[in-house]
Amino acid sequence: xxxQPLIEQLDQAVVELLASGAMPASVDTSIVDLLRIAxxxxxxxxxxxxxxxxxxLERKAQMSxxxxxxxxxxxxxxxxxxPPQPEFVDFLKGVFGAEETERTVTxxxxxHAELRIGDSMLMVGVGSGRTMPATLELYVSNVDExxxxxxxxxxxxxxxxxxxxWDAAFRFGIIEDRSGNHWVIATRLDGHxxxxxxxxxxxxxxxxxxxxxxxxxxQAFDARELQRYEWPGGLYAALRIGDSVIGVNEASxxxxxxxxxxxxxxxxxxxxxxxxxxxxGATSLAVPADHDYGDRSGGVTDAWGNQWYMATPL
Amino acid sequence: xxxxxxxIEAAQKDPSxxxxxxxxxxxxxxxxxARRVQDRHVAEDLTAEVFHHALANLARxxxxxxxxxxxxxxxxxxxIADRAxxxxxxxxxxxxDDLDQSSWHDIERRTTLFQLVNSLPEDQxxxxxxxxxxxxxxxxxxxxLGRSEGAIKxxxxxxxxxxxxxxxxxxx
Numbered sequence: 001x002x003x004q005p006l007i008e009q010l011d012q013a014v015v016e017l018l019a020s021g022a023m024p025a026s027v028d029t030s031i032v033d034l035l036r037i038a039x040x041x042x043x044x045x046x047x048x049x050x051x052x053x054x055x056x057l058e059r060k061a062q063m064s065x066x067x068x069x070x071x072x073x074x075x076x077x078x079x080x081x082x083p084p085q086p087e088f089v090d091f092l093k094g095v096f097g098a099e100e101t102e103r104t105v106t107x108x109x110x111x112h113a114e115l116r117i118g119d120s121m122l123m124v125g126v127g128s129g130r131t132m133p134a135t136l137e138l139y140v141s142n143v144d145e146x147x148x149x150x151x152x153x154x155x156x157x158x159x160x161x162x163x164x165x166w167d168a169a170f171r172f173g174i175i176e177d178r179s180g181n182h183w184v185i186a187t188r189l190d191g192h193x194x195x196x197x198x199x200x201x202x203x204x205x206x207x208x209x210x211x212x213x214x215x216x217x218x219q220a221f222d223a224r225e226l227q228r229y230e231w232p233g234g235l236y237a238a239l240r241i242g243d244s245v246i247g248v249n250e251a252s253x254x255x256x257x258x259x260x261x262x263x264x265x266x267x268x269x270x271x272x273x274x275x276x277x278x279x280x281g282a283t284s285l286a287v288p289a290d291h292d293y294g295d296r297s298g299g300v301t302d303a304w305g306n307q308w309y310m311a312t313p314l
Numbered sequence: 315x316x317x318x319x320x321x322i323e324a325a326q327k328d329p330s331x332x333x334x335x336x337x338x339x340x341x342x343x344x345x346x347x348a349r350r351v352q353d354r355h356v357a358e359d360l361t362a363e364v365f366h367h368a369l370a371n372l373a374r375x376x377x378x379x380x381x382x383x384x385x386x387x388x389x390x391x392x393x394i395a396d397r398a399x400x401x402x403x404x405x406x407x408x409x410x411d412d413l414d415q416s417s418w419h420d421i422e423r424r425t426t427l428f429q430l431v432n433s434l435p436e437d438q439x440x441x442x443x444x445x446x447x448x449x450x451x452x453x454x455x456x457x458x459l460g461r462s463e464g465a466i467k468x469x470x471x472x473x474x475x476x477x478x479x480x481x482x483x484x485x486x
Contacts, residue, residue, distance in 0.1 A: 007471045011452060014470065018449055034474040037481070040424050041446035043348040044431060049358050050340055056362070057336055057369055061329035 006031060014038050056271070063269045063312075070266050071313060073101070073121055076242025079203040080123040080262040080309070082132045083179040089113055089124060091177065095149045096138065098122065104293070118200025120244075123264055132307075133180030134261035135204040137247055139194040143187040147173040150185070154178055158255050163189075166229070182206075182259065197226065197245070198238075204247030206259040207304040210235040213248050216302055217241070220280035221265070221273065241265065260305030270310040274298040277308060290314055319377050332369050335382060340365075341428040343386050345421050350394055360397065364390045427481045438473035441466055 010031045016024045017038055027035060081088075086109075092098035098115040105111045110127035118139065140146045147161050154177075161173035172186035184204060187193045194200060207213045214237045217223045223239040223246070235250040242265070251258045267273050271288045277300045278284060285307060288298030297311035321338065324331040343364050348357040367389050368375075375385060431442055440459065444450045452470075456463045 007467050010471055010474070011467045014445070018446075033478050034471070037427065037474050037477050038446065040427055041431070041442060041477075043345065043357075043424070044428055044443070044447050045341065045344045045348070045358070045361075046447050047432075047443070049361075053340075053358075053362050053365060054333060054336055057365055058330065058333055060366065060369060061332050 010034055018042070056275075059271050060269065063272075073116060074266050075120060075199060075244040076265055076267065077203065077244035077246055078121045078123050078264045078266075079134060079136055079201065080125065080264045081134060081179070081181060082125050082128055082130050082262065083181075084126075084131055085179070086111070086126050088126065088177075088179055089115070091153055092117070092122070092124075095146065095153050095155075096140070118194070120199050120201035122201060131180065132262055133182070133259060135182040135184065135206050135247075135249070135259050137184045137186065137202045137204045139186055139188065139198060139200050141187065141193045143171050143173060143185050146185050147175065150175045150177070150183065155183075158182065161185075176255070182255070197240070199244060202245050202247055203261050203263055204249060205261055205304070205306055206249045206251050206256055207306075208251050208258050209304070210237065210248050210250040213302070213304055214239065216280055216282075216304075217246070217248070220277040220282055220300075220302070221308075222276075242267070258304070260307070262307045262309070264309045264311065267310050267312060270296055270298055270312040273310045274300065277302075277310070282308070285309075318382055322372075322375065322377060322382060326372055326375070329369065329372070332372065335368075336365060339383055339386055341425045342383050342421060343390055345424040345428060346387055347390050347394065349421075349424075351397075356397070360390065360393045363393050367393070423481060427477060430477055430480050433480075434473055434476060438469050438476065441469040442473050445470060 006028065009028055013024045013027045013031065013035050017035060021042070023035060023039060089098075089100060092115055093100065096117050098117045100113055100115050101121075102114040103111055104113075106125075107127070110125075113124045113126065115122045115124065138146075144161055151157060155175040157173075158176055159172075159174035161171060164170040164172060169188060169190040170186060171189055172184060174182060174184050176182050188195045205213060214225065214228075217239050218225065221241050223241045226238040226240050226245065228235065228237040233250070234252045235248070237248045239246050239248065246263070249256065265273070274284075274288050282300035282302050285299035285301050286297070286309075288296055288310075290296045294314055295311040296314055297309055299307060299309040301307050318338070321331070321334050325335055340361075344357060344361045347360045347364070348354070351357050351360065364386055368386055375382075431439055434442065437459070441455060444455045444458070445452075450458075452463050452466045455461075456466045459466070461469075
């Protein structure tokens with residue numbers, strides 16, 4: 001018999017097989033074995049999946065084999081601000097006693113700066129043309145002095161310095177700087193001025209739907225909830241990510257409007273965290289890649305507009 | 315078997331050598347899972363889970379003469395059962411953890427088949443992947459590859475004949 005009818009018969013049977021998943025009822029015995037091969041091939045893994053998984057495993061193996069040396073002074077989470085004016089750096093130095101540890105010119109009128117404030121770091125990108133005012137929590141040894149310096153430097157007073165009604169040992173005030181960032185400046189009055197388990201500077205997200213935001217951060221970044229206060233229409237939660245804390249606030253009034261933030265995280269395996277964030281519902285901003293500034297990093301954005309960059313030193 | 319033991323010991327000392335164990339067992343694990351979950355995306359998720367778990371726990375693996383794949387199948391069976399619990403699906407324990415001799419033979423045969431696809435001539439391999447993995451029609455494949463529909467059907471036929479000749483028949 002010529003092969004031509006068999007080739008046609010086989011294709012017709014393959015069409016039926018792929019449509020129904022079952023072997024066709026009556027086929028020429030000479031092609032039964034071929035159809036059985038075809039039936040098994042429906043479960044053939046894609047070469048792309050095999051290559052992708054191998055790449056993931058190789059990166060994971062490399063990460064487990066080497067000790068990641070993190071940048072000295074950096075915590076897991078570092079807030080990243082985008083002020084429009086370079087004078088913002090002087091503001092940070094003058095009001096909060098920030099120490100500039102690095103400045104990299106990235107273009108005409110543009111630079112990336114890193115500043116130490118207390119036991120934490122802050123990253124600043126000036127001149128990008130983008131602004132993204134954020135809310136930060138800052139623990140200082142004397143809130144009244146720092147608050148006054150901020151107001152003298154032109155900050156807008158959002159909340160005067162008071163002892164919190166829910167915790168008399170928590171003294172705080174809130175200001176808005178000229179770039180639109182909100183600073184919750186606080187001093188713990190009993191014991192050390194920084195509460196146990198906290199650090200000097202933390203990002204504090206203000207979102208609509210804070211409870212869902214907390215769930216996302218827990219899933220995406222393996223965060224642990226340290227505390228949560230809830231009241232009618234409001235919520236504040238503190239979450240630990242690595243050795244850092246991040247706040248989440250329900251947007252609840254005029255100046256406490258949604259303020260998505262930009263976060264830079266140093267982690268042992270940025271690829272794994274990037275994938276985890278995507279699985280938790282984030283959207284990719286940048287696939288992890290090696291960068292000439294010494295980090296392998298990628299980024300995602302969440303449903304609330306926060307931008308999360310995860311990096312591993314090369 | 316001795317070769318496999320050496321691969322395991324090498325990977326335990328240097329995790330970057332895990333790639334050798336992965337290459338030797340990928341099709342085997344995927345085949346085991348795909349036959350049980352009947353969904354490509356779920357099969358991929360679970361296969362990834364198995365190898366990530368194996369890499370993370372390789373230091374605890376003790377060589378006792380049993381094929382490494384059996385350890386991987388145990389991880390896979392647990393992953394399938396866990397997923398079924400999470401999605402509240404009934405799981406047939408015989409399906410999730412069926413490692414008897416006949417199942418083993420079937421897995422090995424399909425593993426060989428999947429590996430042999432890579433040794434097909436490139437045009438036959440392309441047709442197999444587009445037809446059986448991507449579920450494309452002969453017409454679409456012909457258009458993509460710039461060939462006639464008759465030529466694609468012929469490539470499909472030759473590919474299946476080649477694979478049958480190399481893998482042998484199936485026990486029914």
